[in-house]
Amino acid sequence: MDCQQAKYLLPGYIDRELDLVHSVEFEEHLEGCSACKSAHEQQQALQSAIGGASLSYRAPTELRKRIQSQLRRVDEPKMTWNRRLRSNSALATAAMLLVAATWAIGHNWAGNKSDGVIDQVVASHVRSLLVDHVADVASSDRHQVKPWFSGKLDYAPEFDDFASQGFPLSGGRLDYVNRRPVAAMVYGRRKHVINLFCWPATSERTAPIQLLDRQGYHLAHWVKSGLEFWAVSDLNTTELREFAELLQAAGTDSAAN
Amino acid sequence: MQDTERASFEEAVLPHLDAAYNLARWLTRNEADADDCVQEAFLRAYRFYAGFHGVNCRAWLLTIVRNTCCTWLQAHRARKPTVTFDEEMHSTASTAPDAELLGKIDRELLRKAIDELPLEFREVIVLRDIDGTSYKDIAEIVGIPLGTVMSRLTRARGRLQHGLARQLGSES
Ligand SMILES: [Zn+2]
Numbered sequence: 001m002d003c004q005q006a007k008y009l010l011p012g013y014i015d016r017e018l019d020l021v022h023s024v025e026f027e028e029h030l031e032g033c034s035a036c037k038s039a040h041e042q043q044q045a046l047q048s049a050i051g052g053a054s055l056s057y058r059a060p061t062e063l064r065k066r067i068q069s070q071l072r073r074v075d076e077p078k079m080t081w082n083r084r085l086r087s088n089s090a091l092a093t094a095a096m097l098l099v100a101a102t103w104a105i106g107h108n109w110a111g112n113k114s115d116g117v118i119d120q121v122v123a124s125h126v127r128s129l130l131v132d133h134v135a136d137v138a139s140s141d142r143h144q145v146k147p148w149f150s151g152k153l154d155y156a157p158e159f160d161d162f163a164s165q166g167f168p169l170s171g172g173r174l175d176y177v178n179r180r181p182v183a184a185m186v187y188g189r190r191k192h193v194i195n196l197f198c199w200p201a202t203s204e205r206t207a208p209i210q211l212l213d214r215q216g217y218h219l220a221h222w223v224k225s226g227l228e229f230w231a232v233s234d235l236n237t238t239e240l241r242e243f244a245e246l247l248q249a250a251g252t253d254s255a256a257n
Numbered sequence: 258m259q260d261t262e263r264a265s266f267e268e269a270v271l272p273h274l275d276a277a278y279n280l281a282r283w284l285t286r287n288e289a290d291a292d293d294c295v296q297e298a299f300l301r302a303y304r305f306y307a308g309f310h311g312v313n314c315r316a317w318l319l320t321i322v323r324n325t326c327c328t329w330l331q332a333h334r335a336r337k338p339t340v341t342f343d344e345e346m347h348s349t350a351s352t353a354p355d356a357e358l359l360g361k362i363d364r365e366l367l368r369k370a371i372d373e374l375p376l377e378f379r380e381v382i383v384l385r386d387i388d389g390t391s392y393k394d395i396a397e398i399v400g401i402p403l404g405t406v407m408s409r410l411t412r413a414r415g416r417l418q419h420g421l422a423r424q425l426g427s428e429s
Contacts, residue, residue, distance in 0.1 A: 007411060008407065008408060008411055009407070010411060011385075011407055011410035011411050011414060012392070012407050015385065015392070015410075017391070017392045017407070042418060043414055043418075046414065046417065046418060046421075047386060049362050049367060050367060050382075050386045050387065051386070053362075053363075053364040053367050053368075054364070055364065055367060055368060055371070055387045056275070056279050056387055056388065057275075057278055057279045057282040057283070057291070058275050058278065058279075059274045059275050059277070059278035059279075059295065060278075060292070063274070063278065063292055063295060063296065064271070064274055066296060067271070067274070067295070067296055067299045068267065068271075070296060070299070070300060071263055071266070071267070071299070071300075071303055072263070074300065074303060074304075075263060
C-alpha cells in the first residue's frame with residue numbers, strides 16, 4: 001500500500017467502514033510511514049472534536065406540530081368524502097330500503113313516505129339559491145363537469161347540456177340528500193334555476209316522469225338506467241316536464257356511449 | 258390516505274424528524290429555510306409513502322430532504338457565494354492544525370468551518386461526522402457510488418482541516 005492509497009482509505013479506517021483485509025494493510029502502512037501516521041492522528045483528533053461538540057441541530061417542537069397538522073390537512077378533502085360515505089352508508093341504505101319498501105307496498109313514490117327526500121331536494125334547491133352557492137364547478141361543458149364529480153362520488157351522474165333547447169347547463173356541485181353526497185347539476189331557463197339531482201336507484205326498475213309541487217316549487221321525478229332523478233325549480237310545470245323529458249331521452253344516448 | 262396510513266407514516270417517518278432537520282439546517286445554513294424545506298420534504302414523503310416498500314426509512318426520508326434542500330438552494334442560489342480556495346489534496350503539516358490544537362477547537366469555530374465548506378463536502382461531513390450515517394446510506398442519500406463516499410470524505414475532511422487551520426491562524 002502506498003501513501004495515496006492510504007490517504008484514500010483513511011476515512012474508511014477511522015469510520016470503521018473498511019473490511020478486515022484493508023484495515024490490516026492500512027495499519028501496516030501506518031507503522032512504517034510517519035506522514036500518514038500524523039495525518040491519521042490529525043483526522044482522529046478532528047473526529048473527536050466534532051463528536052464532542054454536539055453539532056446536531058434538533059427540530060423545533062413547533063415544526064413537529066406543524067408537520068402533523070399539515071398531514072391532516074392534506075388528508076382532509078379526500079378523507080371527508082370517504083368518511084362520510086363510510087359512516088353514512090348504513091343510514092343511506094336504511095333510507096333507500098324505506099323508499100324501496102314504499103314502492104313495494106304499491107304506494108305512489110310521491111306518497112307521504114318519501115316526503116323526507118322531497119323536502120331535502122327542495123331545501124337543497126332553496127339553499128343553493130339563498131347562499132349563492134349554486135355551483136362548485138361552473139361550466140357549461142359536461143365534459144368538464146363530469147370528471148369533476150369523479151372521486152367525489154361513488155357513482156357517475158348522467159346528464160347533458162341542453163343549451164340548444166333552451167336549458168343551458170351552468171355547472172355542478174356536491175350536495176347532500178339522505179345524508180349522502182349526491183350530484184347536483186345546475187341548469188338555467190331564462191331567469192329560472194333548475195337543480196337536477198341524481199343518485200343510484202335502489203332497483204333497476206324504471207319509473208316514468210311524475211310531477212308534484214312542494215312549498216311553492218315544482219319537482220319532477222323519474223328513474224332511469226339505475227339512477228334516480230329529481231329536478232326542482234320555480235319554473236312552470238310544463239317547461240319542467242319538457243326539461244325532464246329531454247334528460248330522460250338523453251340519458252339513453254349517454255348510457256349507450 | 259386513510260387514518261391508519263397516516264398513523265403508519267407518523268410512526269415510521271416522524272422519528273427521523275431530528276435527523277431530517279439537522280441535515281436541512283446544515284445544508285441551508287438557516288433556521289427558517291430548514292423549517293420550510295423539512296416541511297416540504299415531509300409533505301413529499303407523505304405523498305410517496307404509499308409507494309415506499311423499502312426498509313430503510315431514515316435513508317429514504319433523508320434522500321427526500323436532501324433533494325428538497327438542493328432544489329431550494331438552486332432556487333435561492335444568489336444569496337451566499339460559496340467560499341472557494343485553492344486547496345492541495347495532500348494536507349501538509351504547516352497548514353493543518355496539530356492534534357493538540359484541534360482538541361481545543363470550540364463548537365462555534367467548528368460550525369463556522371463546516372458552514373464554509375462547499376455543499377458537496379458539507380453534506381458528507383454532516384451525514385457522517387455529525388449524524389453518524391453509514392457509508393452505504395450516504396451513497397443512497399447523496400446518490401453517489403460507495404467508493405465516491407470515501408474519496409469525498411477524504412477531500413471534505415482535508416478541506417475542513419484547512420479551514421480550521423486558517424481560522425486558528427487568523428485568531429492567534
Ligand atoms: Zn503514507
